[in-house]
Structures are given as C-alpha cells and as structure tokens.
Amino acid sequence: xxxxxxxxxxxxxxxxxxxxxxxxxxxxxxxxxxxxxxxxxxxxxxxxxxxxxxxxxxxxxxxxxxxxxxxxxxxxxxxxxxxxxxxxxxxxxxxxxxxxxxxxxxxxxxxxxxxxxxxxxxxxxxxxxxxxxxxxxxxxxxxxxxxxxxxxxxxxxxxxxxxxxxxxxxxxxxxxxxxxxxxxxxxxxxxxxxxxxxxxxxxxxxxxxxxxxxxxxxxxxxxxxxxxxxxxxxxxxxxxxxxxxxxxxxxxxxxxxxxxxxxxxxxxxxxxxxxxxxxxxxxxxxxxxxxxxxxxxxxxxxxxxxxxxxxxxxxxxxxxxxxxxxxxxxxxxxxx
Numbered sequence: 001x002x003x004x005x006x007x008x009x010x011x012x013x014x015x016x017x018x019x020x021x022x023x024x025x026x027x028x029x030x031x032x033x034x035x036x037x038x039x040x041x042x043x044x045x046x047x048x049x050x051x052x053x054x055x056x057x058x059x060x061x062x063x064x065x066x067x068x069x070x071x072x073x074x075x076x077x078x079x080x081x082x083x084x085x086x087x088x089x090x091x092x093x094x095x096x097x098x099x100x101x102x103x104x105x106x107x108x109x110x111x112x113x114x115x116x117x118x119x120x121x122x123x124x125x126x127x128x129x130x131x132x133x134x135x136x137x138x139x140x141x142x143x144x145x146x147x148x149x150x151x152x153x154x155x156x157x158x159x160x161x162x163x164x165x166x167x168x169x170x171x172x173x174x175x176x177x178x179x180x181x182x183x184x185x186x187x188x189x190x191x192x193x194x195x196x197x198x199x200x201x202x203x204x205x206x207x208x209x210x211x212x213x214x215x216x217x218x219x220x221x222x223x224x225x226x227x228x229x230x231x232x233x234x235x236x237x238x239x240x241x242x243x244x245x246x247x248x249x250x251x252x253x254x255x256x257x258x259x260x261x262x263x264x265x266x267x268x269x270x271x272x273x274x275x276x277x278x279x280x281x282x283x284x285x286x287x288x289x290x291x292x293x294x295x296x297x298x299x300x301x302x303x304x305x306x307x308x309x310x311x312x313x314x315x316x317x318x319x320x321x322x323x324x325x326x327x328x329x330x331x332x333x334x335x336x
Contacts (some may be wrong), residue, residue: 017043017217017269019208023068027201028061030188036269037179037286038065038153042214043221044265046176046258047132047152049117049290056181058155059115063202065153066111069214070207072147074109078120084127088137089144102139107131110147110211114154118164125171128152132174149214169249169293176258177283178290217268224264225274229319233277234259237284240312241292246303249293259287277318285309 017039024035038061041048050058066073076087089105106112107128117125131137135146154175157164172178184192235256242250263279270279289305298308 016209016213020068023208024064027064029191030184040265041176043217044261049175049178050155052181062113062153067205069209071110071211073111074106075113076106077115078117082120082124084124087127091140112152117154118156172290177286221265221268224267230275233319236316246298246308247292248295251288251291255291
C-alpha cells in the first residue's frame with residue numbers, strides 16, 4: 001500500500017525512471033523507442049518478448065536493463081535439452097535429515113533473462129506459465145512466492161530459423177508486449193564499433209536504481225488516472241480484434257488488462273498523471289499484435305498482425321476531447 005510519504009517523493013521516483021532509461025540507452029545506441037517500451041513494461045508489472053534475428057542486441061538489451069537495477073538477476077539459456085525443473089527448481093531428498101529439500105531454480109530472481117526461449121521444447125516453455133501470470137511456483141503441492149519486482153525478459157529468433165519451436169498461444173499471451181530491436185542505423189553502428197570494439201560496456205555499467213525504488217514506481221503507476229471514455233476505447237480496440245475478418249484469433253481479456261497497465265506506465269513516463277488516447281494508440285501494436293493469429297487468406301495476402309491493429313485503430317472512434325475526462329496536471333498524483 002502506498003503511504004503518504006511515498007506519494008510525496010514521486011518526483012524523485014520519476015527521476016529514477018529517467019536514470020534507468022539513460023543507463024540503458026548508453027549501451028543500446030539508436031533505439032530510444034525500444035528502451036522506452038522495455039521500461040514501460042517493467043513499470044506496468046509485465047513481461048517483455050524481444051524478437052529479431054541473431055546479433056542485433058536482444059540479449060544485450062535484456063542484460064543492460066537488468067544490470068541498471070540493483071536486484072537479483074538470473075539468465076536461462078533455453079536449449080532443446082532444458083528441463084522444466086531447471087527453471088522452476090526441484091525437491092531433492094536429504095539423506096541426513098531424511099526429508100525433501102527444495103532447491104530453487106533460475107526463475108527465483110527479480111529479473112529473469114530467457115535467452116532464445118523458442119529453442120526449448122513446448123513442455124519446458126510451459127514451466128513459465130504459472131510464474132509469469134501468478135508470480136508464484138508450485139512444486140510437489142507447495143507454492144513458493146516469487147520476489148518483487150518480478151519481470152521476465154525473453155528473446156526469441158524468428159520461427160523460420162533452424163531449431164526453433166513456435167511459442168504456444170498461452171505463452172505469448174503472458175507477455176505484455178513484443179518488440180523487435182531491428183538493425184541499427186549506420187551512424188549508430190559506427191558508434192557501436194567505438195563503444196563495443198574494445199571491452200563490453202556492461203563491464204563498467206553500474207546500477208542506477210534499487211529494487212525498492214522500482215517497487216515504489218510500480219505503486220505510483222497504479223494510481224495513474226484513466227477516464228471512463230479512455231477505458232471504453234481500450235475495450236473497443238481489443239473487442240474489434242475478435243471480430244476482424246483477417247483474424248482467426250483475437251486478443252484475450254488479459255490483453256485488455258495488459259494494455260491498460262501499459263498505457264498508465266507510458267503516461268507516467270511522459271510526466272502525466274492521466275492517460276490520453278494517444279498513449280493507447282502508441283502501445284496498441286506492441287501489446288496486441290503478438291497475440292493475434294491472422295487467417296490463412298490474410299497470410300496469403302501478406303497481411304501482418306501489426307497491419308490489422310493499425311486498421312482497427314483507424315476504424316475505432318477516438319474519445320472526443322470533452323469526453324476524455326482528462327485531469328489537469330497536478331490534480332491527481334503529486335510528482336508526475
């Protein structure tokens with residue numbers, strides 16, 4: 001529960017978010033929109049899926065975000081022979097004590113980096129389902145709570161590459177947003193040669209925030225105001241994916257919740273204590289597209305899920321300015 005003292009220090013907490021952003025951008029050159037989305041997902045209590053071809057900095061982004069925060073970090077290299085118990089942990093019989101002792105797996109960390117998640121079998125991938133949704137792990141009938149904050153940052157290669165398994169729909173739906181890093185611009189790549197050519201920039205990277213700072217930021221984001229017309233706008237966008245002719249699977253109610261939480265975090269990062277329809281439009285594709293399954297005809301027509309989301313954004317009426325119920329700056333949470 002947020003106390004009065006916590007609320008009074010929200011201005012300091014937003015500066016903490018800015019320090020994290022600058023720390024990550026100091027390593028990931030030329031991708032400010034990707035860094036912002038990663039920070040948005042962190043403050044919205046979500047999980048991030050980074051998808052792109054090898055060598056563009058997917059794992060570097062995840063490791064930089066983790067190292068910028070003073071918290072526990074575990075990295076899991078997903079391989080075809082990885083077992084679910086390698087992730088969640090296992091109970092081992094102690095002969096001296098004559099009882100089973102639980103050995104926690106790599107999932108028991110505040111930031112978990114899943115490298116090339118789609119190279120493991122679907123059975124192993126499913127080991128993450130409970131932890132990502134309920135922030136707990138159940139082993140042999142005993143439930144263990146995961147630390148807070150808790151975030152899974154997973155990378156995956158495109159499904160057409162050798163040795164990959166498609167992520168199940170239930171697994172993709174657990175990720176709040178998906179982002180593609182993409183190739184850097186020539187100038188950014190030239191700067192990368194200067195910065196990364198000698199030593200890894202992670203070697204000199206120090207934490208600029210603590211885990212309890214992130215928890216307070218998350219609590220502050222929860223208090224961001226969303227007017228009823230904007231809430232209806234979020235629901236209308238998600239509902240439209242379930243009846244679009246180019247989609248055979250639309251977004252779930254979980255996607256609605258994820259989109260709402262994401263836009264609240266985005267508004268806070270923009271220095272506002274209320275959400276605008278612009279926030280919803282900017283995050284609709286990253287939050288919804290990876291959950292959608294185009295029809296066979298849409299795939300033949302080379303229609304992507306991102307294009308369908310843009311089509312839905314154009315067709316869905318935007319709340320009128322007088323109906324948004326926007327709060328004037330400073331009228332809600334102090335500090336944003």
